[in-house]
Amino acid sequence: MTDAKLDRRIFHLKGLILSDLKRQWTNSEMAKVSHISPPHLQYLFKKHLSVTPNAFLINARLEKAAELLLTTDFLIVKEVGFEVGFTSDSHFTRTFKIKYGFTPTEFRKRYWDSKQLRPTVCD
Numbered sequence: 001m002t003d004a005k006l007d008r009r010i011f012h013l014k015g016l017i018l019s020d021l022k023r024q025w026t027n028s029e030m031a032k033v034s035h036i037s038p039p040h041l042q043y044l045f046k047k048h049l050s051v052t053p054n055a056f057l058i059n060a061r062l063e064k065a066a067e068l069l070l071t072t073d074f075l076i077v078k079e080v081g082f083e084v085g086f087t088s089d090s091h092f093t094r095t096f097k098i099k100y101g102f103t104p105t106e107f108r109k110r111y112w113d114s115k116q117l118r119p120t121v122c123d
Contacts, residue, residue: 069108
C-alpha cells in the first residue's frame with residue numbers, strides 16, 4: 001500500500017520508527033505516540049502494511065543493517081547491529097540470517113568479494 005493511502009497515525013509512526021531504529025520500541029510505546037490502543041495499533045498495521053508493528057520494526061532494522069554492511073567498512077558487524085537497535089549480537093545474527101540466508105559477516109564478505117571480482121575499465 002502506498003504511503004498516500006496509509007492511516008495518518010500509521011504514516012506518522014512509520015516515520016518515527018524509521019528515523020529512530022536504535023530506540024527500543026515496545027507495542028505500548030508505539031500505541032501511545034500514535035494516540036491509539038495497542039490492539040487497534042496491531043489492527044491498523046495489519047490492515048495497512050500486512051505486518052505487525054514489531055515485524056515492521058525488525059524488518060526495517062534488518063534492511064538498514066544490510067545497507068550499512070554494504071556501504072561501510074569502518075563499522076564492525078557488532079556495531080552495525082547496535083546502530084540499528086539490536087541489543088544482542090546473537091539475536092542480530094540469527095534474525096539477519098533468517099531474512100537474508102547469510103550471517104551479517106558472510107553477507108558483507110560475499111558483497112565485497114563480488115566487488116573485487118568485477119573487471120574494471122582501464123584507459
